[in-house]
Amino acid sequence: MDHRKQNRISVGHSSQLAIAAFVLALSLISAGCNALAKNSVFFGKTDPPRDNVLRYVSGSEPESLDPQISDGQPEARIYMALFEGLVEYDPKTTTPIPALAERWEINNDSSEFTFHLRRNGRFSNGDPITARDFVYTIRRGMSPKLASRNAGLAYYIKYAKAYNAGELFVLDPVSQSFLLEKDFEEGRDQPAKLPLSSQPVGSVTAEYPPVPEDKTPDANTPFHQFMHSPARVVLPADEKKRNAILDANPKLKAAVAGKQLVAVTAEDIGVEAVDDYTLRISLAQPAPFFLSLMPHQFFRVIHQKTVEKFGAAWTDARNIVTSGPFTLEAWRHYDRVVVKRDPMYWDAANVHLDAIVFYAVVDNTTMMNLYKAGEIDAMLNHAVPAAWLDMIAPMKDYMDAPEATIEYWQFNCKRPPTNDVRVRKALNMGLDKKALGAWRHAKPLTAITPEGMFPGYPQPKGDPFDPEKAKSLLAEAGYRDGAGKFDPKKFPVDQIEIGINPDGNNIPTAEFIQAQWKQNLGVTIPIKIMEQKTFLAARSNLEYKGIARNGWGADYMDPFTFLGLYYTPTGNNGTGWWDPKYAALLDEANSTGDRQKRLELMAKAEALALEVQPVMPLFTTSARWMKKPYVKGMYPNPASLFPWKWVYIERDQAKWDYGVPKMTE
């Protein structure tokens, strides 16, 4: 998700002033720290707080406490305290574990999910949490009027995209039947293989794996039959766009004439409360990773009556009704959000903290100061500035672990010189990523997915560091002298630049790579620093010259969250490169029922992309944060997301954490 990036890879916005201040403060403070920290294994004070309260810096001011509004990670951590979903992130691995759903069934091609809710789930006002609340939550999230930025995450759900985009069904007023997609698919050699969720109920024997209990996931309802019937035709509401589609498909155009256009409604999307405690979600296509999406803030359950009664003000402290282990005590804007333990929470007995204070602080130096002075107990990931790492990394309260987040530079494959695959490959080979990784305290990366993050995934390797090969590739690409050798002077450095935004460690990293290229290839590519939004606009519109920095954090724990970036030519691709073969491999992977085969197909797609090098992978990021030794139950997991109910303050020094807590315990 992008939000990771905004606050992970690049923390906050900084002006030139702030950078200058940062550099100065840094040198002063690190000088001071070195003097103070000589005899200490921890950074600064280690007195536990008097009360059973965790004081945490969560990053920028939350946009909203409505979990369906913000797509940011600082907010995600607060939402995790206030709201609960069907499943929760495992505190160590971030894979989904039961939460409000006790158990679930997934059909054989991962196109339908049936969740069984616990009976004792309660909102903070005491109301029971039922499947209907989840239906409401998802429908509301998809509503065009709410305009949630996260809505795209749920587009896998049947008709969810059509509803969110305000699209239309086509109804024949005479026969009262809808036009169906399968009748108008042209240019296909054979009818597409339908996902099980779209085949008539009962037509497939054993759609679900055998269930030991009496529950029948196939429980038949009219809605379920509607879901399992062939997909209806959906058309855009916008007349221009609709006519463009109709003009391209004369058969469809003829069929639509004289028919009634009916808006897709919230009631049409594939979520159904089979009974009070059974929720069924039908997808438009197989999505084996769908369960890993369910702990996302967008799917955390909210209280219908409160939302409807108060509108946008429902998140005010005096109105809010929550569903998580904590409930809102106070929100002091641009300062702190305070949450307190909710006695109504179904598992309240296992919630250790009385309260959590989330401070809104964005400046890294300020966070480090607060931490050292003992004003906070832990801070968000990527908070320790790169330049401090040599001093901080040896300390026993430094939390270091690889994250499911990568940093990379992308190439503009549409304009010279980076439209030439040889140039892209040469630039990639001309960078010593081991040296970069050592300097950034991160794991160097040659592939598109982070390394060692997905068990069983046969990740392909990209090209290694090889300046000689790089030079010969550049010579091949035409930048050569009379003797046919690479001539750096011929390389058009006026047509290419390294586009970055000035946040976090982007500038020193760009300078590092620029120096590497100068040393290894003899070319000096200028760095262009742009203000955050200016940069983002240029990057997503492919208006950058040659190179733009980027980073991506997993939306869910599956390689597809990274590979999906290049699944379409639009969206977050941003490179201008797209290959239908690549997309086809991913389609094939996602529709196979076999887990290992799926991973192999995805690896094949990744290898295909690495062949053409639309991006230059840099490294898998490390979590890079700190927590006091007395904070227990908080693990540096791959997403840096912490289910708060497991966190506690340990007053017995003998039980403190010395170093990163063991993740295998």
Add this chain to the structure above:
Amino acid sequence: MLRFIIRRVVIIIPMLFIIVSLTWGLIRLAPGNFYTGEKKLTPAVEQNLREKYGLNKPWYVQYGRVLRNIARFDFGTSLKYEGQSVNQILWRALPVSAALGLTAYLLALLIGITTGTLAALRQNSWIDYASMALAMIGISIPNFVLGPLLVLLFSLTLFWFPPALWNGFASKSLVLPALTLSAIYIAYIARLTRSGMLEVMRSDYIRTARAKGLSERAVVFRHALRGGLLPVVSFSGPALAFLITGTVVVEKVFSLPGLGNYFINACFNRDEPLIIGIVAFIAVAVLVFNLLVDISYGFIDPRIRYT
């Protein structure tokens, strides 16, 4: 006097109109939008957002809405912070900035005038040299350097004051930011007071006062200070306006929930209503404070009369 005030008040309206229009135009020229993020939105989601916030309407409709909002002094809702009205945010952030600014202002006046006067009365003594040297340093060290230095000393070495965060108006968390903020103003005011006093002490009416046989105290406090402080007064009006309407750097260094912090983030977030609200608010504040300064001239300096 009254006519002068009315004229100045009326002038605020076209000034505000120009300022707001320029701001609005600049925001529209800036690339990116409030929803531009690292992750690109799907076209439908982007469409929904534009619909929700009226960005699909033609520019003159949007501009008209801005002007209507200004006329009613109700700036609409923030784009970034769902459901929060700009007025709400202004009234929440202003007290923090005002408390910080006023404290710094009082510190600056108290210390600045005292040292400036002392330096002037003991011209070329060690007091004069020492205080003017300090003032020079105070002017030269920018507050984003001074702030971290104070934090290093008082928070991380002595552990006297918290290094950041806001714990209410009468709390220790106000000390370091106020000190940081006032340093440059202390220095300025000390220097202004000194030069103003030196000039006045040589003027005819002081000589007259002395000739009347007044005591040195009466000469300084009843006559000299009034004239000598004129430059300070004209400086202190806008200074107060700037101090209490938010000081970006100090609020950012100490992570305080004041107007300056909101403003800088609103710009980065392309939060149009919030930017315009804060700009309009600060513009009015500066214009009003300037007016107050001009009025106070009349009371302080008997030579000035308004018509």
